[in-house]
Amino acid sequence: MKKHSVGGWIWRILLALVVLLLLWNLWILVHVVWWRTHNPDDTAFMEEGLARLQQTDPNAELRHKWVPYSQISPNLKRALVASEDARFLEHDGFDWEGIQTAWEKNLKKGRIVAGGSTISQQLAKNLFLSSSRSPFRKAEEAVITLMLENLMDKRRIFEIYLNVIEWGNGIYGADAAARYYFKTNAAGLSAGQSAKLAAMVTNPRYYDTHRNDRRLLRKASIIGRRMGYADVP
Secondary structure, eight states: OHHHHHHHHHHHHHHHHHHHHHHHHHHHHHHHHHTTTSOOSOOHHHHHHHHHHHTTOTTOOOEEOOOOGGGSOHHHHHHHHHHHOTTTTTSSSOOHHHHHHHHHHHHHHTSOOOOOOOHHHHHHHHHHOOSOOOHHHHHHHHHHHHHHHHHSOHHHHHHHHHHHSEEETTEESHHHHHHHHHSSOGGGOOHHHHHHHHHHTTSHHHHHHOTTOHHHHHHHHHHHHHGGGOOOO
16 A cells, blocks of 8 residues: 555656646747747846856846847858858758767767757757756757747747857847947948857857967858858848
């Protein structure tokens, strides 16, 4: 009788966890649908970044300003696609060739040196998840990516991505990055400036304080050569 009672409680707990997971994903789904036509005010990464800044400065604020897709330089769009997701317009959210290539690089190096995440996957993580790494977070990232790809077109996914990704300590979105690093707006970014911003995406807080890092400059140069071949929405 006692064993049966314990088993019953285990099933109740598991059922409760399943219900909570379904409610969590329903909450995400509602937001994704809403953001098809409305702009997000903030993201999980922004909230995490603000909390980090306010640990040392309680009055700290984020630099972020939403700008429409049409007011963002084509140079930056091409640079980001060239750098982060060359097959952005072709895949359904997951670049399987890119994932395989990243896996092979990581095996060869014996550590994680490449991620293989698409722009859609990066946006899913930025909008709803934390920067921590876990199997659950990767699984949830995949679910959210499918929602984004099935409920938004590529142009909308890219527009949100351009406006919310992190570009330094408290710097979020293309316009804030353009003003912070180059004293211009998102529309005025040159090809060279755009290539450098795209190169920063993998480690923005580090490059914020190491703007002449050799790896950054080398990657920016490579991106600059690839930009002409990038297809954007």
